[in-house]
Amino acid sequence: MLKILIPTIMLFPTIWLTPQKWLWTTTTSHSLIIATFSLTWFNLNTGTGWYTSNEYLAIDPLSTPFLILTCWLLPLMILASQNHMSSEPIKRQQVYLSLMVSLQMLLIMAFGATELIMFYIMFEATLIPTLMIITRWGNQTERLNAGIYFLFYTLMASLPLLVALLSLQVTTGTLSMLILCYSDPMPFFTWSDKIGWMGGLMAFMVKIPLYGVHLWMPKAHVGGPNAGSMVLAAILLKLGGYGMMRITILLDPLTKEMAYPFIILALWGVIMTGSICLRQTDLKSLIAYSSVSHMGLVAAGILIQTPWGFTGAIILMIAHGLVSSALFCLANTTYERTHSRTMVLARGLQMIFPLTATWWFITNLANLALPPLPNLMGEIMIITTMFNWSPYTLILTGLGTLITASYSLYMFLMTQRGPTPSHIMGLTPFHTREHLLITMHLMPVLLLITKPEIMWGWHF
Amino acid sequence: MLPVPCVLRSISTCLRFPKLVAINKLLSQYTVLLSFFLFSELDSHLRAFREKAAAAMPGSDWTPFHLTPGLPPERADIVIVGGGVMGWSVAYWLKRKEQVRNAVRVVVVEKDPTYSQASTVLSAGGIRQQFSLPENIQLSLASADFLKNINEHLNVVNEDPVDLQFNHSGYLFTASENAAHIMEANHKTQMCVGAKVILLSPAQIKERFPWMNTDGVVLASYGLENEGWFDPWTLLNALRRKAISMGVHQCFGEVTGFKSSSHKVETGDGDLLRLKRITHVNVQMPNSLEKQPVECAIVVNTAGANSGRVAEMIGIGHGPKDSMPGIPVPVEPRKRYIYVVHCPDGPGLDSPFLIDYSGVYFRREGLGGNYITGMSPEESEEPDISTLDVDHDFFHNNVWPRLAHRVPAFESLKVSSAWAGYYDYNTFDQNGILGAHPLVNNMYFATGFSGHGLQQSPAVGRAVAELILDGRYTTLDLSALDLKRILYQEPMLERNIV
Numbered sequence A: 001m002l003k004i005l006i007p008t009i010m011l012f013p014t015i016w017l018t019p020q021k022w023l024w025t026t027t028t029s030h031s032l033i034i035a036t037f038s039l040t041w042f043n044l045n046t047g048t049g050w051y052t053s054n055e056y057l058a059i060d061p062l063s064t065p066f067l068i069l070t071c072w073l074l075p076l077m078i079l080a081s082q083n084h085m086s087s088e089p090i091k092r093q094q095v096y097l098s099l100m101v102s103l104q105m106l107l108i109m110a111f112g113a114t115e116l117i118m119f120y121i122m123f124e125a126t127l128i129p130t131l132m133i134i135t136r137w138g139n140q141t142e143r144l145n146a147g148i149y150f151l152f153y154t155l156m157a158s159l160p161l162l163v164a165l166l167s168l169q170v171t172t173g174t175l176s177m178l179i180l181c182y183s184d185p186m187p188f189f190t191w192s193d194k195i196g197w198m199g200g201l202m203a204f205m206v207k208i209p210l211y212g213v214h215l216w217m218p219k220a221h222v223g224g225p226n227a228g229s230m231v232l233a234a235i236l237l238k239l240g241g242y243g244m245m246r247i248t249i250l251l252d253p254l255t256k257e258m259a260y261p262f263i264i265l266a267l268w269g270v271i272m273t274g275s276i277c278l279r280q281t282d283l284k285s286l287i288a289y290s291s292v293s294h295m296g297l298v299a300a301g302i303l304i305q306t307p308w309g310f311t312g313a314i315i316l317m318i319a320h321g322l323v324s325s326a327l328f329c330l331a332n333t334t335y336e337r338t339h340s341r342t343m344v345l346a347r348g349l350q351m352i353f354p355l356t357a358t359w360w361f362i363t364n365l366a367n368l369a370l371p372p373l374p375n376l377m378g379e380i381m382i383i384t385t386m387f388n389w390s391p392y393t394l395i396l397t398g399l400g401t402l403i404t405a406s407y408s409l410y411m412f413l414m415t416q417r418g419p420t421p422s423h424i425m426g427l428t429p430f431h432t433r434e435h436l437l438i439t440m441h442l443m444p445v446l447l448l449i450t451k452p453e454i455m456w457g458w459h460f
Numbered sequence B: 001m002l003p004v005p006c007v008l009r010s011i012s013t014c015l016r017f018p019k020l021v022a023i024n025k026l027l028s029q030y031t032v033l034l035s036f037f038l039f040s041e042l043d044s045h046l047r048a049f050r051e052k053a054a055a056a057m058p059g060s061d062w063t064p065f066h067l068t069p070g071l072p073p074e075r076a077d078i079v080i081v082g083g084g085v086m087g088w089s090v091a092y093w094l095k096r097k098e099q100v101r102n103a104v105r106v107v108v109v110e111k112d113p114t115y116s117q118a119s120t121v122l123s124a125g126g127i128r129q130q131f132s133l134p135e136n137i138q139l140s141l142a143s144a145d146f147l148k149n150i151n152e153h154l155n156v157v158n159e160d161p162v163d164l165q166f167n168h169s170g171y172l173f174t175a176s177e178n179a180a181h182i183m184e185a186n187h188k189t190q191m192c193v194g195a196k197v198i199l200l201s202p203a204q205i206k207e208r209f210p211w212m213n214t215d216g217v218v219l220a221s222y223g224l225e226n227e228g229w230f231d232p233w234t235l236l237n238a239l240r241r242k243a244i245s246m247g248v249h250q251c252f253g254e255v256t257g258f259k260s261s262s263h264k265v266e267t268g269d270g271d272l273l274r275l276k277r278i279t280h281v282n283v284q285m286p287n288s289l290e291k292q293p294v295e296c297a298i299v300v301n302t303a304g305a306n307s308g309r310v311a312e313m314i315g316i317g318h319g320p321k322d323s324m325p326g327i328p329v330p331v332e333p334r335k336r337y338i339y340v341v342h343c344p345d346g347p348g349l350d351s352p353f354l355i356d357y358s359g360v361y362f363r364r365e366g367l368g369g370n371y372i373t374g375m376s377p378e379e380s381e382e383p384d385i386s387t388l389d390v391d392h393d394f395f396h397n398n399v400w401p402r403l404a405h406r407v408p409a410f411e412s413l414k415v416s417s418a419w420a421g422y423y424d425y426n427t428f429d430q431n432g433i434l435g436a437h438p439l440v441n442n443m444y445f446a447t448g449f450s451g452h453g454l455q456q457s458p459a460v461g462r463a464v465a466e467l468i469l470d471g472r473y474t475t476l477d478l479s480a481l482d483l484k485r486i487l488y489q490e491p492m493l494e495r496n497i498v
Helices: A002-009 A011-017 A020-042 A063-085 A090-112 A116-125 A127-137 A143-172 A191-207 A216-223 A226-247 A252-258 A260-278 A283-304 A307-338 A354-367 A374-389 A393-416 A432-448 B004-016 B020-040 B042-056 B085-097 B134-148 B150-154 B177-193 B202-208 B232-245 B304-313 B392-406 B453-469 B484-488
Strands: B078-081 B106-110 B171-175 B197-200 B219-223 B249-252 B254-266 B272-284 B291-295 B298-301 B331-342 B353-355 B360-365 B370-375 B414-426 B433-436 B443-447
Touching: A002 A011, A002 A020, A002 A063, A002 A090, A011 A020, A011 A090, A020 A063, A020 A090, A063 A090, A063 A226, A063 A307, A063 A432, A090 A116, A090 A127, A090 A226, A116 A127, A116 A143, A116 A226, A127 A143, A127 A226, A143 A191, A143 A216, A191 A226, A191 A252, A216 A226, A216 A283, A226 A283, A226 A307, A252 A260, A260 A283, A260 A374, A260 A393, A283 A307, A283 A374, A283 A393, A307 A354, A307 A374, A307 A432, A354 A393, A354 A432, A374 A393, A374 A432, B078 B085, B085 B106, B085 B232, B085 B443, B085 B453, B134 B150, B134 B177, B134 B453, B150 B232, B171 B177, B177 B197, B177 B219, B197 B202, B202 B219, B232 B453, B254 B304, B298 B304, B298 B453, B304 B331, B304 B414, B304 B443, B331 B392, B360 B392, B370 B392, B392 B414, B433 B453, B443 B453
Parallel strands: B078 B106, B078 B298, B106 B249, B171 B353, B298 B443
Antiparallel strands: B171 B219, B197 B219, B254 B272, B272 B291, B331 B370, B331 B414, B353 B360, B360 B370, B433 B443
């Protein structure tokens, strides 16, 4: 663990001491080397269930996929920001990179934490660099509003989590995940226990985001810069899912009855946000709502608390992280050229950018869960486990799949097909860097078709 | 306000009679004092609290950072330079054609909130279909249809309906001997396209309009329907009100320049061209040094008489002569005078908008015997455009003699007032310029109408909105008026320019 964490921390001196000419090259290649080394985490072969452990940081089959995704995404984020940051003064570029690296460090510590309180602290700490990235380098005047929504939604929901964690510490004597799995289930019968259950899970529900408390997400995505959107969609949302998976170990018998309304809310949210996607005119907003839709399915899968549910949730989170981030990068390339995110003003791009049309095509197919991509694997497992829980959920999930397919195709047809308007005839061609960025997003998704067991969590 | 004597009396009472009753009285008096002090200002305290609470709720626009009022947004999808009737027509049609609400963010930037020099409001306000180019006739017909049904289009709920004061009195063009055949050919074109125009012989003219002197007139063409005049200020405000109600942002400021990105491309013939793409519009706030660059995807140039200058800001016209970058947009301001005259024995209420072959024109204004008259000067005698001062000698020397010859009643008239306005004169072929420039892909033009812009503005707005949102003309095909004819040097001449 430390052999990944220390090099990440050493990115700080790298950023501040490298000559200006080599700043972006050095940071990108350094983080890419860290990402390559993080792939060794796939080789999990000890008997305890926890690997590379010291007292504070450890990994297990649940956290490994998220950690590797986090490490993989940092070079991609740096690659994506290179263009729009090139016009800023060097100090500001270094501050931006430092914020991203600090976010990375906190995320590694969050996913690797063995103690729930440490996880909580890292969970909260990731809000600060993200807030700075969104409000300082975001796109419009509404970015201030976006930052406030983002910060306060998560903070409001996570203060009860702190109280719940501290009271659980008092009851169980420890909150270390290494030990908690061996504890007896605790008696939760009173009303205050139920409120405590809510407190424990509310923060993660806001982070996932669950449908009723998702309002901060389209704002944060539209108002944020490209790298902010990438990290938000790919990793920060998964913090919520991961946290939910960890804490439900403690809250077990109560979850069977308390989770009912939230599962229904999540499934309803899949359909609602999918329908909203069909009415969107802003490309980034469409992708943000599509994220909420997919994560609704993930939330339902986690709250069901079955092996297939958990496995499906992890697979869908990893696949969604990569694909959603790729979609944001593609949307950003259009935005950098036409200076508008409105879909009606940038149509028919297939004629002028054919290779990029291929990336759009593959990414949209992945978004609509085309077999044999891992997105489908995750969705099918969650849908199956929901069907096992109650056959009527098939109506909701089936309708949700249909709507997902229609808005993904809508996005593809609106941006790529159709007559090319005359005012986008003279756009600059794509850079190799942009093609590399999308390829590095899509390659893991395609490779995961061949060996999905590595991200199946505990049940592989 | 504080009843001090009461307090002192109470204290003295208390000291003299140290009993519970006195203390009670003191206490009650203090309570009355305190409550008097608190409750008298309770109203204002409550009002202030209510205002602060309303400002904190979502939906209010209070922010802790003081933003200059009237600043344009940092980002817009389409920026329309010039807030005259053409600009607001484009804005209205863009909002009307978008399929989802707020699909495109449109900002209209206008230099002068008083519209003191805008061609729109200084116009004579006539609308006619008697053109020689079929596209012009189609534009005017479509616009007349829009204006006749204006409340269907521009009505805003809970506001007064629009009253354009559209006088359907028709235009009367007269032709001399050597131009009669042109008038007949034009009449045929007009009938083909669908305008209701008839040709009149001098006898028929005399029958309809006995006040006219048909000396030298061989033929006249008279518009029976969809021709006349209306109030341009009302049209401008109606378009503006409706567009703002649909979500268009209005900004008062001057466009001082553009930021653009450019890259070189090689054409099929091997020539190297520099393609520019506008990324930001620099808007300067009025009476201030403050500037705001508005990031945008498309710019629509509807700056009227200043369109040539705006096009120069992006570099159209700067290049080696006879190359595509070197050809400027040929729109320049030309000053035209309008004189208001009072003649009680004049032609009367049924007089049309008469345009004589000598160049002079007049129309009735209102019901009190006032008429508006004017004339386009010769090419060589163009007045100076630096101010909008009126030259009254022009009236006495050029306009009045010709007017009095044509309408004898006008021999005795009195000039009550006059004003001058600019034509956005297209020096190339005096017809409108529409479409995008090939070298600056995202700047659309709708300018250069040379005196017939106001009457074509509703249809032109729809055409430009179709170009932007659909990519091509869908209702009227106006490719004859495209900007590329300027670059290919193929003029589309209009013979009936007033």
